[in-house]
Amino acid sequence: MKRRDFIKRVAPASLLPFAINGQPISAYGKLMGAEAEDFTATDNVLVLVQLNGGNDGLNTLIPLDQYANLSKARPDVLIPENKVLPLSGISGTGLHPSMSKMKTMYDEGKMHILQSVGYPNQNYSHFRSTDIWMTGANSDDILESGWLGRYLSEEWPNYPVGFPNDDMEDPLAIQIGSVVSQVCQGVSVNMGFAISNPTNYYQLLTGNYPDAPDTKAGKELDYVRTVARQANEYSQKIKATAEKSTNLSTLYPDGNRLADQLKIVAQLIAGGLKTRVYVVSLGGFDTHANQVDPVDSNETGYHAFLLETLSEAINAFQDDLEKLKIDDRVLGMTFSEFGRRIIGNASNGTDHGSAAPLFMFGKNVKSGMTGSNPIIPNEATAKDNLAMETDFRTIYSSILRNWFCLDETSSDSVLLQKFDTLDLINDSCNTTTAQKMRKKRAGESYISNYPNPFGNSTTIRYFSEGGLVNVAIMNMNGQIIESLVNSEIPRGTHNTIFDASNLPSGIYYCSYQSGGITQTKSLLKVR
Numbered sequence: 001m002k003r004r005d006f007i008k009r010v011a012p013a014s015l016l017p018f019a020i021n022g023q024p025i026s027a028y029g030k031l032m033g034a035e036a037e038d039f040t041a042t043d044n045v046l047v048l049v050q051l052n053g054g055n056d057g058l059n060t061l062i063p064l065d066q067y068a069n070l071s072k073a074r075p076d077v078l079i080p081e082n083k084v085l086p087l088s089g090i091s092g093t094g095l096h097p098s099m100s101k102m103k104t105m106y107d108e109g110k111m112h113i114l115q116s117v118g119y120p121n122q123n124y125s126h127f128r129s130t131d132i133w134m135t136g137a138n139s140d141d142i143l144e145s146g147w148l149g150r151y152l153s154e155e156w157p158n159y160p161v162g163f164p165n166d167d168m169e170d171p172l173a174i175q176i177g178s179v180v181s182q183v184c185q186g187v188s189v190n191m192g193f194a195i196s197n198p199t200n201y202y203q204l205l206t207g208n209y210p211d212a213p214d215t216k217a218g219k220e221l222d223y224v225r226t227v228a229r230q231a232n233e234y235s236q237k238i239k240a241t242a243e244k245s246t247n248l249s250t251l252y253p254d255g256n257r258l259a260d261q262l263k264i265v266a267q268l269i270a271g272g273l274k275t276r277v278y279v280v281s282l283g284g285f286d287t288h289a290n291q292v293d294p295v296d297s298n299e300t301g302y303h304a305f306l307l308e309t310l311s312e313a314i315n316a317f318q319d320d321l322e323k324l325k326i327d328d329r330v331l332g333m334t335f336s337e338f339g340r341r342i343i344g345n346a347s348n349g350t351d352h353g354s355a356a357p358l359f360m361f362g363k364n365v366k367s368g369m370t371g372s373n374p375i376i377p378n379e380a381t382a383k384d385n386l387a388m389e390t391d392f393r394t395i396y397s398s399i400l401r402n403w404f405c406l407d408e409t410s411s412d413s414v415l416l417q418k419f420d421t422l423d424l425i426n427d428s429c430n431t432t433t434a435q436k437m438r439k440k441r442a443g444e445s446y447i448s449n450y451p452n453p454f455g456n457s458t459t460i461r462y463f464s465e466g467g468l469v470n471v472a473i474m475n476m477n478g479q480i481i482e483s484l485v486n487s488e489i490p491r492g493t494h495n496t497i498f499d500a501s502n503l504p505s506g507i508y509y510c511s512y513q514s515g516g517i518t519q520t521k522s523l524l525k526v527r
Contacts, residue, residue: 051336053285057356063373065092074344101315115371116389118355245271249320259313289347405429466491
């Protein structure tokens with residue numbers, strides 16, 4: 001079994017458990033590398049808030065100008081019109097009455113709302129649709145890597161060799177909770193780890209493992225142990241960082257599981273952790289039944305509870321960021337795998353649907369709303385659904401280019417397609433502070449290609465330290481379809497051509513191996 005395959009099979013089931021204030025944290029290992037001249041010098045942070053289960057967008061962001069048709073389509077779950085919270089500067093659209101804190105954030109210019117976000121050819125499976133959102137794939141493509149994992153691989157391609165180091169001592173991405181998120185799965189390596197019993201945890205802390213056998217499997221075992229020891233260094237750094245900072249907001253509600261997670265995120269950012277990405281989650285949005293309480297005119301119920309939990313948690317988090325004076329560096333985004341159907345069902349609930357609203361928040365979001373209210377048919381049926389207005393990957397493209405400051409080519413490479421950007425974020429890539437940031441040499445990228453995306457062929461550029469070099473092209477299933485280089489190569493930079501004129505359009509991977517260095521680059525062939 002190849003190391004790449006071995007790690008991909010072992011690591012996704014693993015997680016490093018430890019706690020701050022009783023809350024478990026899984027630390028994703030920081031990727032090391034990046035060409036010095038291309039390193040993105042930024043300390044901007046992205047916080048993803050995942051709403052697991054498929055949030056009912058029509059009861060979250062309510063199209064008041066379609067209220068008459070909604071009343072016929074979903075009378076058993078619809079919020080009373082006079083209870084909907086109006087939004088400053090917008091007529092005909094309002095928020096669920098439980099979202100008063102997020103309404104205030106919107107009115108104060110700290111939130112941007114995107115209508116009807118989704119993707120073409122909606123899949124209604126929780127698992128498959130979540131995969132699509134996490135990976136940025138087309139609905140008919142299967143990707144193993146996450147969109148943020150590819151971004152991290154683009155910036156730090158050399159993990160885990162020589163990592164951590166003085167320049168990059170912190171994890172790049174942290175998941176709060178007990179599940180490894182696919183969104184940070186790299187092209188060739190998963191950055192999550194787990195210690196499953198006290199004996200293994202003691203071995204991790206001390207490094208006193210029994211000797212690995214001098215076999216191929218033993219070398220793979222030693223590789224995994226190396227990654228695990230590195231993960232422990234991250235855990236110690238995270239604990240130390242948490243001890244250096246104290247939350248300042250008094251708005252965090254008790255018993256709010258999302259607020260508990262965001263409270264830790266604020267603490268770690270304020271403590272000086274250089275982590276780029278945080279992932280938090282709130283479950284329970286699969287509201288097939290008892291979505292509302294009909295006794296209380298549908299104003300309360302489980303969905304109302306979830307939206308209040310979300311609203312109060314995000315508001316307290318933003319207040320904390322402001323008081324800690326770090327709000328200029330943090331961008332937040334909610335997402336859910338899909339919305340719900342237009343019509344209600346017979347159980348005071350709603351079934352799996354398509355597009356739904358998405359919320360971005362932070363000091364540097366541009367206030368306002370993108371898109372218009374969805375059109376509700378006069379006589380909606382179970383087959384009717386909301387049309388997608390915004391492809392979620394245009395939001396990803398906007399974050400990559402306007403928040404993480406990737407150039408257009410690099411952003412397209414991460415997303416494996418070309419997507420437009422939206423006017424969502426204040427320019428953070430051309431500020432004096434960003435220009436003055438010191439570019440750090442955190443390792444080397446040994447492989448690149450140009451152009452990417454490409455037509456019939458692309459030039460593969462690789463570096464050799466002097467020795468055996470293997471450069472191969474693989475398909476999306478990890479099968480080698482062409483070996484470009486497999487020989488002793490003198491030290492220096494070299495080029496080879498990948499001729500794909502006889503191959504179909506799609507995603508390919510270029511794998512580089514030399515000595516202990518293994519890197520993988522995603523390639524996109526277009527028509």
